[in-house]
Amino acid sequence: MSFDVQAIRAQFPILERRVNGRPLVYLDSAASAQKPAVVMEAMTAASRTAYANVHRGLHTLANETTDAYEAARESVRRFIGAASASEIVFTKGATEGINLVAASLGGTFAPGDEVVLTEMEHHANIVPWHFLRASRGVVLRFAPVLDDGRLDLAGLAALIGPRTRMVAVSHMSNVLGTINPVAEIVALAHAAGAAVLIDGCQAVVHLDIDVQALDADFYVFSGHKLYGPTGIGVLYGKAERLAAMAPWQGGGEMIDTVTLDEITFADPPHRFEAGTPAILEAIGLGAAIAWLEGLDRAAIQAHEHALYARARERLAGANWFTELGTAPGKGAIMAFNVEGAHAHDVAQLLDRYGVAVRAGTHCAEPLMRRFGVSSSARASFALYNTVEEADMFVDALTKTRTFFS
Numbered sequence: 001m002s003f004d005v006q007a008i009r010a011q012f013p014i015l016e017r018r019v020n021g022r023p024l025v026y027l028d029s030a031a032s033a034q035k036p037a038v039v040m041e042a043m044t045a046a047s048r049t050a051y052a053n054v055h056r057g058l059h060t061l062a063n064e065t066t067d068a069y070e071a072a073r074e075s076v077r078r079f080i081g082a083a084s085a086s087e088i089v090f091t092k093g094a095t096e097g098i099n100l101v102a103a104s105l106g107g108t109f110a111p112g113d114e115v116v117l118t119e120m121e122h123h124a125n126i127v128p129w130h131f132l133r134a135s136r137g138v139v140l141r142f143a144p145v146l147d148d149g150r151l152d153l154a155g156l157a158a159l160i161g162p163r164t165r166m167v168a169v170s171h172m173s174n175v176l177g178t179i180n181p182v183a184e185i186v187a188l189a190h191a192a193g194a195a196v197l198i199d200g201c202q203a204v205v206h207l208d209i210d211v212q213a214l215d216a217d218f219y220v221f222s223g224h225k226l227y228g229p230t231g232i233g234v235l236y237g238k239a240e241r242l243a244a245m246a247p248w249q250g251g252g253e254m255i256d257t258v259t260l261d262e263i264t265f266a267d268p269p270h271r272f273e274a275g276t277p278a279i280l281e282a283i284g285l286g287a288a289i290a291w292l293e294g295l296d297r298a299a300i301q302a303h304e305h306a307l308y309a310r311a312r313e314r315l316a317g318a319n320w321f322t323e324l325g326t327a328p329g330k331g332a333i334m335a336f337n338v339e340g341a342h343a344h345d346v347a348q349l350l351d352r353y354g355v356a357v358r359a360g361t362h363c364a365e366p367l368m369r370r371f372g373v374s375s376s377a378r379a380s381f382a383l384y385n386t387v388e389e390a391d392m393f394v395d396a397l398t399k400t401r402t403f404f405s
């Protein structure tokens with residue numbers, strides 16, 4: 001397997017677009033990545049030839065669609081190294097997966113029980129736990145982040161104690177790019193008898209994930225960052241964890257039997273998939289995973305890192321540029337501020353040059369506060385970006401700087 005960025009780009013129709021008269025330079029893949037044609041085609045082909053509701057019918061189309069939906073679950077299982085496909089719950093996205101665990105497992109927590117998070121979490125891994133604090137009286141503790149964007153591991157360890165029921169941390173920060181030592185965190189949490197949820201939204205795109213090796217209790221991610229569609233995500237949960245958890249939403253397909261007086265529930269994963277699921281989106285995610293599995297992921301990671309390093313090197317002498325997060329071994333995400341300019345203005349000016357970056361709080365307000373900024377711009381590099389694009393980004397950014405100085 002070799003990695004040829006032009007051959008990759010040719011598979012992404014949207015990259016042919018021009019924006020404001022310039023070639024599109026898409027550096028917002030950490031928010032939503034673009035989709036290769038094979039993903040769109042898999043969804044269209046299913047719509048055209050084998051589409052019906054799943055798990056409900058005995059007719060041919062229902063059976064074929066159910067098979068395709070369950071094959072997507074098996075693809076996810078293989079991709080993250082889970083022991084069984086029944087440990088893979090399809091959700092709307094990472095956000096829904098975390099809400100599910102907070103509502104279901106969290107619903108068994110007692111007042112005074114503790115949930116340990118970090119200052120670098122996305123709101124998706126903060127707000128559901130706030131809900132639990134309001135409903136159950138649990139105590140939230142936040143592990144500090146060091147100045148270079150690393151997690152303060154000793155600080156996190158100090159927060160884990162006999163009342164800790166859950167440690168929920170991101171595998172890779174969507175702002176800092178920091179890759180957290182999640183296996184060590186799992187070991188610390190398990191030694192205290194706490195469960196661990198890993199928010200793998202960013203990490204699953206760039207790293208090989210083996211949930212069994214990590215020994216994580218839960219691992220969540222979203223399809224749309226993994227070159228798949230929106231509206232689909234994954235909650236991996238260890239079989240014994242899921243088996244012990246109550247459903248969080250009621251409806252069709254999650255029951256075993258229903259009488260007017262009593263309900264018994266289906267086994268996982270169906271217990272947690274009430275109602276008609278995102279069938280085509282699951283098929284699309286399966287196609288995205290199959291596509292990624294055909295590529296050399298180590299080469300992709302090296303490529304993405306080279307793009308980041310190129311931009312970073314060219315900006316090294318710029319005294320008007322500040323990067324948030326410079327942890328060793330960080331992923332190819334660059335959150336930054338330009339002196340004298342609001343991040344929104346930077347993003348809008350870059351857009352004039354066809355360069356798409358994100359700007360704002362990146363759904364990580366506590367982290368922005370930690371670094372004393374109200375917002376930042378963010379360029380994220382993906383497998384389809386090129387060295388020329390990294391240069392176009394730096395050139396455009398340098399021009400926007402002259403606008404503000």
Ligand SMILES: Cc1ncc(COP(=O)(O)O)c(C=O)c1O
Nearest residue numbers: 093094095122124174199201222
């Ligand atoms: C680290 C992280 N966690 C959670 C999320 C939430 O993902 P979604 O909105 O797809 O549920 C994101 C998305 O930006 C993210 O980057």
